[in-house]
Amino acid sequence: MALAEPPTPAGPDGAEHGAGPVLRLRREALIHTLDSLSASPALAVLRDRLAALRAALLPGGALRAVPGEEAVSFPEGLLWAELDQIGAALTLDRARYYAERLRKAAQGERTAAINEIDLNRWKAYDDIFTDSLWLIERRDGSGVHRADYWGNFVPQIPNQLMRRYTRRGDWVLDPFAGAGTTLIEGQRLGRNVLGVELQPTLVERVRALVNAEPNRHGSCSHVVVGDSTAADFRALLAEQGAASAQLAVLHPPYHDIIRFSDDPRDLSNAATVDAFLAMLGRVVANVTAVLDTGRYLALVIGDKYSRGEWVPLGFLAMQAVQAHGFMLKSIVVKDINGTAGKRAQKELWRYRALVGGFYVFRHEYVFLFRKR
Numbered sequence: 131m132a133l134a135e136p137p138t139p140a141g142p143d144g145a146e147h148g149a150g151p152v153l154r155l156r157r158e159a160l161i162h163t164l165d166s167l168s169a170s171p172a173l174a175v176l177r178d179r180l181a182a183l184r185a186a187l188l189p190g191g192a193l194r195a196v197p198g199e200e201a202v203s204f205p206e207g208l209l210w211a212e213l214d215q216i217g218a219a220l221t222l223d224r225a226r227y228y229a230e231r232l233r234k235a236a237q238g239e240r241t242a243a244i245n246e247i248d249l250n251r252w253k254a255y256d257d258i259f260t261d262s263l264w265l266i267e268r269r270d271g272s273g274v275h276r277a278d279y280w281g282n283f284v285p286q287i288p289n290q291l292m293r294r295y296t297r298r299g300d301w302v303l304d305p306f307a308g309a310g311t312t313l314i315e316g317q318r319l320g321r322n323v324l325g326v327e328l329q330p331t332l333v334e335r336v337r338a339l340v341n342a343e344p345n346r347h348g349s350c351s352h353v354v355v356g357d358s359t360a361a362d363f364r365a366l367l368a369e370q371g372a373a374s375a376q377l378a379v380l381h382p383p384y385h386d387i388i389r390f391s392d393d394p395r396d397l398s399n400a401a402t403v404d405a406f407l408a409m410l411g412r413v414v415a416n417v418t419a420v421l422d423t424g425r426y427l428a429l430v431i432g433d434k435y436s437r438g439e440w441v442p443l444g445f446l447a448m449q450a451v452q453a454h455g456f457m458l459k460s461i462v463v464k465d466i467n468g469t470a471g472k473r474a475q476k477e478l479w480r481y482r483a484l485v486g487g488f489y490v491f492r493h494e495y496v497f498l499f500r501k502r
């Protein structure tokens with residue numbers, strides 16, 4: 131719950147998480163007060179001390195830090211919620227447990243090696259998904275993000291992945307960079323991103339977009355024209371001064387459902403599903419060579435429909451990644467919300483589904499793998 135000093139209005143990852151106003155409190159005095167709360171001999175005493183603590187948190191109260199004083203910062207709403215929880219506890223043990231948890235949060239950060247989520251204040255990250263169903267009502271259209279590249283993913287996907295599986299300064303590899311959503315989002319979050327994309331016009335466009343997006347962390351967003359089935363990612367990373375990658379985000383074509391170019395090296399031009407999977411396998415092999423052990427690979431893909439038959443492309447692609455020794459960590463189902471253009475065809479698809487005995491696609495997958 132405690133934020134590192136100085137408090138940032140945007141939260142620890144530089145991403146909004148709706149925590150509201152932040153209170154600056156005198157750290158040592160707060161820890162001392164929470165110690166005394168935990169040492170209460172009876173629940174009634176603890177509640178009296180809690181009332182005194184609440185009063186000390188009000189503007190001008192004894193726990194409020196003055197400018198220049200060593201302070202710990204708490205999102206105000208979360209702090210009051212924690213105090214309410216202590217006050218509502220029915221046993222002394224439970225109340226002490228909550229008080230102790232708050233004390234840990236006041237003491238400082240506790241993070242895992244692969245991200246910057248402060249586990250001592252995990253409740254503050256209420257916008258980080260932990261469920262396997264991602265319902266994203268509206269795409270993030272802020273900054274330079276654009277929805278006009280048919281086949282790009284919503285910025286919330288790379289945002290969630292990078293905040294969960296990387297730290298600031300880590301390197302993210304995106305071998306199907308497309309219109310650059312991962313690069314733009316990485317720049318915002320202070321992650322370095324290497325993107326590889328087959329189409330030169332797109333690469334030019336991505337460069338222009340990342341140049342237009344503020345770079346307040348001074349991170350590197352580098353995109354090159356290339357064929358990821360044959361790319362030497364180690365050499366490309368080395369050119370940027372990096373030895374390896376800490377996260378890979380793969381958003382390949384969903385075989386031929388959108389033809390991205392006429393280039394035979396484009397996975398959307400693979401003659402068959404097997405040929406597509408073989409090409410994807412080559413990309414995964416190249417990625418595996420530069421991804422650190424214990425780090426994550428995310429595969430974003432959907433199924434397809436061909437000659438009256440549902441082809442489980444997502445699961446076939448999942449197995450292609452597993453064949454490279456990755457451990458499957460999660461299968462996330464994400465909703466697909468049609469654009470205005472697609473919505474116009476909704477009725478037609480509904481009719482076709484009723485006639486054809488199938489269901490219209492409303493989901494895609496985010497598969498999460500860990501390199502063994």
Ligand SMILES: C[S@@+](CC[C@H](N)C(=O)[O-])C[C@H]1O[C@@H](n2cnc3c(N)ncnc32)[C@H](O)[C@@H]1O
Pocket residue numbers: 279281282283284305306307308309310311312326327328329332356357358359381382383384390391395396397398
């Ligand atoms: C689904 S799109 C990725 C969209 C991207 N995530 C975004 O948000 O803009 C897939 C991209 O992979 C590119 N692509 C296909 N085959 C490729 C290959 N062999 N090497 C590199 N890029 C490739 C396509 O040109 C297309 O832009």
